[in-house]
Amino acid sequence: MEDYEKCTLCGLCKVNCPTFQVLKNEGDSPRGKAILMKKECDDPIFFKCNLCGACKTSCPMGIDLGLKQHRAKLVEKDIQTDANKKMIENVRKYGNPFGDPDDDSDPDELYCC
Amino acid sequence: MNPESALAKIFGKDGVSTHKAELLSYATDASQIFGTALAVVFPKDEDHIRKLIILASQRNYPLVPRGGGTALTGAVVPDNAIVVDFSRMDRIIQINVKTKEAILEPGVIVDDLNMELRQFGLYFPVIPSSHEVCTLGGMVAANAAGLHALKYGKTEDWVNGMKTIDGTGKSYTFNEKNDFIGTEGILGFITEIKVKVTPLMPHTYLTLTRCKDLPQMIGDVEELAKDSKIVSLEFLDPITSKLLKLPESYHLIAEFVGEGEDSDLMELREGASVVLGGEGYLTTADPKLSSDKMEEFLTWIKENGIPCFGHIGYGIIHPRFRDDQGELIKEMFQLVQKLGGEISGEHGIGIIKKEYLDPDRKAELKGLKYMYDPQGIINPGKVI
Numbered sequence: 001m002e003d004y005e006k007c008t009l010c011g012l013c014k015v016n017c018p019t020f021q022v023l024k025n026e027g028d029s030p031r032g033k034a035i036l037m038k039k040e041c042d043d044p045i046f047f048k049c050n051l052c053g054a055c056k057t058s059c060p061m062g063i064d065l066g067l068k069q070h071r072a073k074l075v076e077k078d079i080q081t082d083a084n085k086k087m088i089e090n091v092r093k094y095g096n097p098f099g100d101p102d103d104d105s106d107p108d109e110l111y112c113c
Numbered sequence: 114m115n116p117e118s119a120l121a122k123i124f125g126k127d128g129v130s131t132h133k134a135e136l137l138s139y140a141t142d143a144s145q146i147f148g149t150a151l152a153v154v155f156p157k158d159e160d161h162i163r164k165l166i167i168l169a170s171q172r173n174y175p176l177v178p179r180g181g182g183t184a185l186t187g188a189v190v191p192d193n194a195i196v197v198d199f200s201r202m203d204r205i206i207q208i209n210v211k212t213k214e215a216i217l218e219p220g221v222i223v224d225d226l227n228m229e230l231r232q233f234g235l236y237f238p239v240i241p242s243s244h245e246v247c248t249l250g251g252m253v254a255a256n257a258a259g260l261h262a263l264k265y266g267k268t269e270d271w272v273n274g275m276k277t278i279d280g281t282g283k284s285y286t287f288n289e290k291n292d293f294i295g296t297e298g299i300l301g302f303i304t305e306i307k308v309k310v311t312p313l314m315p316h317t318y319l320t321l322t323r324c325k326d327l328p329q330m331i332g333d334v335e336e337l338a339k340d341s342k343i344v345s346l347e348f349l350d351p352i353t354s355k356l357l358k359l360p361e362s363y364h365l366i367a368e369f370v371g372e373g374e375d376s377d378l379m380e381l382r383e384g385a386s387v388v389l390g391g392e393g394y395l396t397t398a399d400p401k402l403s404s405d406k407m408e409e410f411l412t413w414i415k416e417n418g419i420p421c422f423g424h425i426g427y428g429i430i431h432p433r434f435r436d437d438q439g440e441l442i443k444e445m446f447q448l449v450q451k452l453g454g455e456i457s458g459e460h461g462i463g464i465i466k467k468e469y470l471d472p473d474r475k476a477e478l479k480g481l482k483y484m485y486d487p488q489g490i491i492n493p494g495k496v497i
Contacts, residue, residue: 027139043134060386060387
């Protein structure tokens with residue numbers, strides 16, 4: 001049994017989730033993501049997460065949703081955000097997520113994981 | 114007809130979602146019963162609510178009010194309805210230290226309120242176990258209780274007034290308790306709540322007592338409940354005790370006002386739900402029994418091997434069941450009715466306890482529903 005399958009949907013993971021605290025949308029919360037995993041709904045919404053692990057700390061059962069691994073699986077299926085695609089492209093091409101290292105100007109857009 | 118464009122006119126693009134993944138996240142609550150959300154909206158003020166009700170009334174869209182989504186009864190599960198998420202209506206409008214009152218929007222989380230009140234030496238004393246995420250609006254709708262119910266009672270005891278809008282769009286400003294308390298959002302929406310607050314509780318300490326058997330525990334509860342310094346009285350049954358690495362007996366955890374050693378006993382009690390969940394006992398009930406019927410009820414629970422814990426000082430018990438024990442749950446509710454108890458002491462009726470609701474109460478609620486929401490668009494399919 002995967003850890004996310006044990007989630008009881010109590011919602012206590014929302015307490016310290018920085019993404020939920022800003023966006024206040026259940027879909028962006030760890031519980032929302034656990035629901036999507038249980039229902040096998042693949043969606044770029046999994047990239048709205050800092051991978052900080054605060055949800056595991058807040059969870060009464062200490063559940064690790066495995067969001068990093070889940071995102072890796074989504075990328076393999078080409079389910080990701082445009083920002084993530086660009087970041088991967090930049091890392092492969094230039095060795096960094098920001099783009100051309102020879103270009104001295106500040107990048108127009110910043111990408112992160 | 115897809116409601117998105119009409120809703121966007123009221124709430125703006127950021128205030129409405131019909132994204133498939135987000136709707137799935139809003140399809141359930143802590144009950145794990147799944148429904149279907151047509152859209153989610155995030156009101157920011159009373160005007161949003163009023164406009165939404167007019168639209169819903171014209172187009173016959175069912176609306177489901179939602180706070181922290183911690184209901185264990187399916188009370189906020191949408192059945193092809195628009196979910197109204199109050200998370201962004203979370204302002205503490207006023208704290209009046211002199212009158213010991215606070216005015217809040219319904220999306221305020223009880224811990225956030227208490228964090229603000231602390232600087233004034235004040236406290237909102239109804240603390241459900243989901244206090245870190247549950248909202249005052251949800252607590253009023255469910256008439257929540259909590260760990261200190263023995264001393265402080267339920268949410269209804271701390272509400273001094275509310276602003277509400279019913280299913281016809283009519284606004285009410287009550288100065289006293291009203292029909293929207295404990296009716297699980299089936300009559301309309303709460304847009305503002307005035308609560309009483311109290312000076313911070315003095316220092317408390319906890320004790321753990323091992324009871325040799327059930328009759329001894331019942332006797333101890335009667336004695337302890339008479340103590341004027343007691344603020345909470347919890348129990349663990351032998352199954353739960355063993356899972357928490359205690360001897361396999363009944364245990365009482367009592368909290369008293371006064372000087373005593375700090376301990377982690379309340380964490381032990383709060384851990385009860387987690388260890389039972391880990392053993393597959395995921396369904397929680399919350400019957401309330403009078404003290405003279407408690408022994409008979411707990412004897413039946415024990416004979417059927419049902420693990421339980423709860424606020425025994427206030428009469429609320431939390432038996433826990435596995436997914437395949439539906440028949441046993443039914444039998445338990447029948448026993449509660451036979452013993453003259455309440456089928457829900459603090460979680461509400463929602464979807465899962467509808468069929469056990471007292472017929473007189475059901476008739477009363479149907480009358481209220483017809484009065485406040487004759488079209489039946491507010492939280493349909495719940496309670497009655």
